[in-house]
Amino acid sequence: MTFPVAGVHLPVWLPPLVAFVIGALCAPAGVTGAFLLLPLQVSLLGFTAPAVTPTNFLYNVVGIPGGVLRYGREGRLDWTLAGALAAGLVPGSFLGMLVHLFWLTDTRRFKLYVAAVLLLLAVRLALAVRAGGSPARPADGAGEGEGDPTPARGTRSQPAGARVVIERRSWRSVSARLGDTRYAYDPLAMTGMGLLMGAVGGAYGIGGGAMMAPLLLSVCRLPVHAIAGANLAGTLAASVAGVFFYAVIGPLLAGPGTAVAPDWALGLLFGVGGLLGLYCGASLQRFLPARGIKAGLAILLLLLVLYYGWDVLG
Numbered sequence: 490m491t492f493p494v495a496g497v498h499l500p501v502w503l504p505p506l507v508a509f510v511i512g513a514l515c516a517p518a519g520v521t522g523a524f525l526l527l528p529l530q531v532s533l534l535g536f537t538a539p540a541v542t543p544t545n546f547l548y549n550v551v552g553i554p555g556g557v558l559r560y561g562r563e564g565r566l567d568w569t570l571a572g573a574l575a576a577g578l579v580p581g582s583f584l585g586m587l588v589h590l591f592w593l594t595d596t597r598r599f600k601l602y603v604a605a606v607l608l609l610l611a612v613r614l615a616l617a618v619r620a621g622g623s624p625a626r627p628a629d630g631a632g633e634g635e636g637d638p639t640p641a642r643g644t645r646s647q648p649a650g651a652r653v654v655i656e657r658r659s660w661r662s663v664s665a666r667l668g669d670t671r672y673a674y675d676p677l678a679m680t681g682m683g684l685l686m687g688a689v690g691g692a693y694g695i696g697g698g699a700m701m702a703p704l705l706l707s708v709c710r711l712p713v714h715a716i717a718g719a720n721l722a723g724t725l726a727a728s729v730a731g732v733f734f735y736a737v738i739g740p741l742l743a744g745p746g747t748a749v750a751p752d753w754a755l756g757l758l759f760g761v762g763g764l765l766g767l768y769c770g771a772s773l774q775r776f777l778p779a780r781g782i783k784a785g786l787a788i789l790l791l792l793l794v795l796y797y798g799w800d801v802l803g
Contacts, residue, residue: 512766519717551760560718564652581687
């Protein structure tokens with residue numbers, strides 16, 4: 490099948506298969522794998538036009554509902570956290586997309602930017618893994634003992650039937666638990682971080698979820714089994730905004746002859762594979778230890794940094 494915007498000819502089964510594998514590997518960490526799919530398109534397919542970014546967003550839009558549906562059906566989706574993240578990721582993504590459209594169209598500069606950002610996140614997450622399972626840190630104003638499970642809690646999988654339960658909620662503090670693990674966070678702080686990471690992710694073309702996950706896990710010390718679904722839901726909102734921006738607003742801002750609308754056929758095929766992969770990955774998450782999920786995400790980020798560094802400097 491020929492994809493005219495991307496300028497490639499591929500077997501019709503290949504994009505869904507690749508996206509399925511990526512989605513299944515990344516869903517347990519609450520990320521879609523779009524940060525891996527983008528370099529595959531740029532470096533292996535030679536799809537370097539600005540249209541590669543909305544094609545990646547389209548993969549998210551079609552694929553993420555699979556993971557969100559599974560986390561929601563199992564009761565492991567913190568909707569309050571999802572809303573706080575989406576409130577920051579959506580406007581942040583618009584800012585990042587403007588940066589990409591006007592300042593990061595040069596492929597070499599774009600790769601250097603991505604490598605620097607991912608290296609910072611990978612190192613931070615690797616240090617958190619090395620430190621072992623850390624308790625969730627209570628938000629300002631949380632009661633004594635809230636968000637303070639024993640360190641071993643962060644290293645275990647979750648029992649069947651464990652659901653997210655909001656115990657206390659306000660504008661500045663949310664306390665919740667998943668099974669016997671309690672955690673807390675400041676919704677306004679989550680929105681602020683979402684705004685920043687949305688801008689970084691929007692420039693990259695991934696919706697910001699892959700940038701938020703390491704922060705939520707290593708800086709905020711929130712349990713991965715509780716935040717994965719919320720991070721996917723926030724990424725979905727940012728990705729919908731991304732597709733709209735590039736399909737409707739982008740052509741008005743880009744120069745004549747510049748392809749900024751997505752390759753709809755390629756994005757949809759990626760999305761179908763991602764839909765199934767993210768659903769399967771979300772189904773398996775509760776059987777996986779938190780430390781293993783974090784380590785896997787850190788390794789994926791570091792491998793991607795090495796790849797970009799070799800490609801730019803080699």
